[in-house]
Amino acid sequence: MRIAVPNKGRLHEPTVKLLERAGLRIENGAERKLYAETVDPDVTVLFARAADIPEYVADGAAAVGITGVDQERESGTDLDELVDLEFGQCRLVLAAPEDGEITEPEQLEGKTVATEFPRVTREYFDEQDIDTEIVEVTGATELTPHVEMADAIVDITSTGTTLAVNRLAIIDEVLNSSVRLFARPETADDEKVEQLVTAFESVLAADDKRYLMMNVASEDLEAVKDVIPGLGGPTVMDVAGSDDLAVHVVVDEREVFEVINDLKAAGATGILVTEIERLVE
Numbered sequence: 001m002r003i004a005v006p007n008k009g010r011l012h013e014p015t016v017k018l019l020e021r022a023g024l025r026i027e028n029g030a031e032r033k034l035y036a037e038t039v040d041p042d043v044t045v046l047f048a049r050a051a052d053i054p055e056y057v058a059d060g061a062a063a064v065g066i067t068g069v070d071q072e073r074e075s076g077t078d079l080d081e082l083v084d085l086e087f088g089q090c091r092l093v094l095a096a097p098e099d100g101e102i103t104e105p106e107q108l109e110g111k112t113v114a115t116e117f118p119r120v121t122r123e124y125f126d127e128q129d130i131d132t133e134i135v136e137v138t139g140a141t142e143l144t145p146h147v148e149m150a151d152a153i154v155d156i157t158s159t160g161t162t163l164a165v166n167r168l169a170i171i172d173e174v175l176n177s178s179v180r181l182f183a184r185p186e187t188a189d190d191e192k193v194e195q196l197v198t199a200f201e202s203v204l205a206a207d208d209k210r211y212l213m214m215n216v217a218s219e220d221l222e223a224v225k226d227v228i229p230g231l232g233g234p235t236v237m238d239v240a241g242s243d244d245l246a247v248h249v250v251v252d253e254r255e256v257f258e259v260i261n262d263l264k265a266a267g268a269t270g271i272l273v274t275e276i277e278r279l280v281e
C-alpha cells in the first residue's frame, strides 16, 4: 500500500510524526526524495504537494493520502474521508478590507474576489446565486484588496494574525478544514487500509489519555479504586518483596490533575504519570 504524504509545508512534519507513532516510521526518506519505504515492507510513502495529494489518490498513484479538506474540496475529486487526523485545523473565509463598505457576501455581486481556491470559491458564490469574478492567485492573497486587484479574498485563517496584519475582516465562513486520511471509495475497505485506520485511531485515542502507576498498601486499595475514574478497572499487581500493590490505570488527561490529589489522599504513593503512544480498543 502506498500513502501520499505532504512533501513540505506545515503538514509535512506532523504527518511524518503521526506515521511514526502509528508504527510506520519512514526509512530512506532523504530530502527531495519522491518515494520512501517504511518499517512495514507492505507500506511505502509517496511525497507530494498537499494540493496534489487528492489527485494522486484519485488516479491510483497512492492507495490513500493525507491532506487538508480544503485541498480535497478544491481538487474536485470525490474521495472518502476515513479519519479526521485532528491537525491542520483552519477555516477558509471570505474577507474584505476592515474599513471598506463590503460587509455582506451579496455586496460582491459584479465584484472581484482573489483566492488560491477558485473551485471552492466558485461553488460558494454559485450556491448563493451571487455573480462574482474570481481571480486565481498562488500566494500573498491578503495583499490583493490593497492593490486594487480584488474587492475581497477567500483564504485560509487559523489564528487570524495574517488577516489582522493586512487589515481584513471576516465576512463569512466558506469551509472548515482539518487534515484527514482520504481514500478512493473502492479501496476504502481494503484490509491494509483498514489496518492503517485502526493504527491512526489508536494514536488519536492515546493523545488525550495518560497512564498512571502508583504503589498502594493493600488496606488502601478500595479507597484508591473509589477515586479512579479509569477506562475499565485498574490493573493491580503484587510488588515483589513488599506488602504494597502496584496499581496501573488509564485516565483522561483532563482528569489527571484532580485524580492525583484524590489518589494521594487515598494513600497512593510514588505516583507516575506517562504519555501513551497508542491505545487500541
Ligand SMILES: Nc1ncnc2c1ncn2[C@@H]1O[C@H](COP(=O)(O)OP(=O)(O)OP(=O)(O)O)[C@@H](O)[C@H]1O
Pocket: 008, 009, 010, 011, 049, 050, 051, 067, 068, 069, 070, 071, 088, 089, 090, 156, 157, 158, 159, 177, 178, 179
Ligand atoms: N494557518 C494555517 N493553520 C492551520 N492549517 C493550515 C494553515 N495554513 C494552511 N493550513 C493547512 O495546510 C495545508 C497546506 O498548507 P501549506 O502552507 O503547508 O502548504 P502549501 O501552501 O500548499 O505549501 P507551498 O505553498 O509551500 O507548496 C492547507 O491546505 C491547509 O489544509
Ligand SMILES: O=P(O)(O)OC[C@H]1O[C@H](OP(=O)(O)OP(=O)(O)O)[C@H](O)[C@@H]1O
Pocket: 010, 139, 140, 155, 156, 157, 158, 159, 160, 161, 162, 163
Ligand atoms: O490565521 P493565521 O494563523 O495568520 O494563518 C493564515 C495564514 O497561514 C497560511 O499561510 P502560510 O503560513 O502557510 O504561508 P504560505 O502563504 O507561504 O503558504 C495561509 O495562507 C494564511 O496566509
Ligand SMILES: [Mg+2]
Pocket: 009
Ligand atoms: Mg501555506
